[in-house]
Amino acid sequence: MLLQNYNKNLIQEKKQYQITKKRHQSLLNKLLIMHNLKKKRENIKKLTKIMPAMMGKKIILQKLTINNELLLLEASGNNHQTINKFVSKLAQLNFLETPKLTVLSENTNNQIKFSVQAGILDK
Amino acid sequence: MMKFTNYDFQQIGSWSIKIKIAVVFVACILLAISSYFFVISNKLYQLKIAQDNERQLKQYYTSTHRKISQLNVLYQQLQTLEKIYNYKMKHASFQNQTFITNNIYQGAKMLGLKVSTIKFQPPRIFKNLPMQPISLSVRGNYQLLNKLIDKLTKLLPHITLEKLQFIQEQKSYLCNIGLAIINTSLKMDTPPLEKGD
Numbered sequence: 476m477l478l479q480n481y482n483k484n485l486i487q488e489k490k491q492y493q494i495t496k497k498r499h500q501s502l503l504n505k506l507l508i509m510h511n512l513k514k515k516r517e518n519i520k521k522l523t524k525i526m527p528a529m530m531g532k533k534i535i536l537q538k539l540t541i542n543n544e545l546l547l548l549e550a551s552g553n554n555h556q557t558i559n560k561f562v563s564k565l566a567q568l569n570f571l572e573t574p575k576l577t578v579l580s581e582n583t584n585n586q587i588k589f590s591v592q593a594g595i596l597d598k
Numbered sequence: 599m600m601k602f603t604n605y606d607f608q609q610i611g612s613w614s615i616k617i618k619i620a621v622v623f624v625a626c627i628l629l630a631i632s633s634y635f636f637v638i639s640n641k642l643y644q645l646k647i648a649q650d651n652e653r654q655l656k657q658y659y660t661s662t663h664r665k666i667s668q669l670n671v672l673y674q675q676l677q678t679l680e681k682i683y684n685y686k687m688k689h690a691s692f693q694n695q696t697f698i699t700n701n702i703y704q705g706a707k708m709l710g711l712k713v714s715t716i717k718f719q720p721p722r723i724f725k726n727l728p729m730q731p732i733s734l735s736v737r738g739n740y741q742l743l744n745k746l747i748d749k750l751t752k753l754l755p756h757i758t759l760e761k762l763q764f765i766q767e768q769k770s771y772l773c774n775i776g777l778a779i780i781n782t783s784l785k786m787d788t789p790p791l792e793k794g795d
Contacts, residue, residue, distance in 0.1 A: 478655055485662045492665055495672050501726075502679045508725050509780060512758040516751065519759045523744055536740070539764040542776075 518570045529564045533557045546593045551586040558589055570596050705749045711738035729778040736773045743773040756780040
């Protein structure tokens with residue numbers, strides 16, 4: 476009888492524990508999502524801030540699109556060496572996947588038009 | 599066999615003492631064996647079940663007790679988390695559309711940027727978090743546009759940058775910004791606590 480009462484109390488306490496645990500988990504998840512979103516935002520900000528320094532004066536940015544998953548960039552440069560240097564600098568960023576360089580058109584007014592695509596990692 | 603016929607069962611009292619003891623001994627053994635099979639064995643089986651049950655209940659009690667002993671720590675952690683969450687949400691939830699619009703315009707104006715559009719999209723839910731997406735287009739110098747984004751993230755700490763697009767125009771850049779404000783109150787997925795809250 477005593478054991479049964481004990482058992483009943485334990486079941487009640489267990490329910491309470493499960494509710495608390497769920498609540499705790501839900502809050503933790505929300506805070507974690509917010510933290511991740513903030514981290515991504517800071518990565519995007521960092522990327523746009525350092526872009527001019529990475530490009531230098533020889534590369535002219537024409538279009539830059541960044542969303543939560545992808546960076547897409549269109550620009551023009553005066554020679555391949557400068558462009559490759561820029562792409563290798565991009566590749567060094569730890570929150571970017573390996574950038575994919577595509578040359579769109581060559582020697583239009585002594586300029587090489589190119590595009591770079593890279594995935595943004597969850598870091 | 600012949601000897602047994604010599605004993606009269608009607609006159610047991612006349613039997614020798616040795617025979618009497620032997621008969622009583624055999625009767626006792628028979629009684630013990632029959633009582634074991636008909637009474638005790640059943641009780642023993644019940645006792646075994648009860649013992650198993652008791653062992654299981656003890657194990658259950660021990661494991662549950664261990665969990666319950668962590669409950670107080672969990673309550674304290676939960677309260678701390680709720681305080682942090684409420685604090686964060688307090689800063690996110692008070693801002694209305696006019697407040698946000700005014701701040702974006704003022705921020706852009708101070709930096710010499712020109713705001714083309716500000717559009718409040720229909721609110722949506724992202725992983726249980728209600729969000730207010732806003733899209734805006736601003737024209738100006740690349741560095742100044744970056745400063746505006748910086749300002750916005752300082753002013754509204756709970757915004758996410760969903761899309762950022764810089765398009766080169768003749769002398770400046772057109773910047774299309776897709777952002778979302780996390781706008782939520784403390785909504786629980788589970789029923790509220792009954793105690794310790």
